[in-house]
Amino acid sequence: MLVTVGRIGRAHGIKGEVGMIVRTDEPDRRFADGAVLMTENQPARALTVESSRWHSGRLLVKFVEAPDRTAAENLRNLAVQAEIGEEERPEDPEEYYDRELIGLAVRTTDGEQAGEVIDVVHLPSQDLLEIRRPGGNAVLVPLVEELVPEISLDKGYVLVADRPGLLDPEGAEEVPNEPGAS
Template identity: 85%
Template sequence: MLVIVGRIGRAHGIKGEVGMVVRTDEPDRRFADGAILVTDSRTPRKLTVESSRWHSGRLLVKFAEAPDRTAAEQLRNLSLQAEVSDDERPEDPEEFYDRELIGLAVRTTEGEVAGEVIDVVHLPSQDLLEIRRPAGNAVLVPLVEELVPEIDLGGRYVVVADRPGLLDPEGADVTPADVDAD
């Protein structure tokens, strides 16, 4: 199975390195020397990691297929995917692949059916579970332990600690005291 692990940014220097927008919790593993990645484009192509290094908090990657800056610039904005076996798990037991979470049933801490995970949204600040509610609407729930205290892959469910407005944004209790008067 192919899993998105990053997006190629702008070229760095003249030797073909590119900055990466990392989309994996295991960049040292996915961008290791010799790793073969596949572009997510109309005409997918394979890129071989020649080297990678961290520079000023940013991952720089050199691909064998991009020997210079001109070739590296042609790769900009391509998404990269890595082949991951179906039974592979992240090294950290508290981490999950998106494919493991999508399709899980959602329950509240009180045991009520709350919907199904339909997507995982990755933002720079945090990840969000997109949950389709029984009524058909969708809500976004931050994937943090305080709000998602339990993920049971074997049982095929996640538990969401419902807070006012979290699973039913239109039902949030807002009083005049909650609104900051200007």
């Protein structure tokens, strides 16, 4: 299965390195020397990691297929994907691949069926579970332990601690306007 692990940024220097916009929790594993990545764009092409290093908080990658700055610039904005086996798991037992979460049933801590996970949305500040509620509406739930205290891949569910307005935005408690607020 191909999974997007990054997007190629601008060239760095004259020897073909590029800045990588990382989309994986395992960059040292996915961008290891010799790793073969596929571009997401059609026609797809293979890129082999010659080397990678961290520089000023950003990952720089040199691909065999980009020997100089000009070739590196031609890769800009391409998304790259890694082949990940169906049985492969993240190294940290508290982390999950998106594909493992999508399709899981959602239950509340009160035992009610609350829907199904249909996507994982990655934002700079946190990840969100997109949940299709019974009836077809979708809601976003922050993927934090306080709101998602349990994920059971073996049993096929995600437990959500329902809060007013979390799973049913229409049922949110009204917050009175502050004095002087319009």
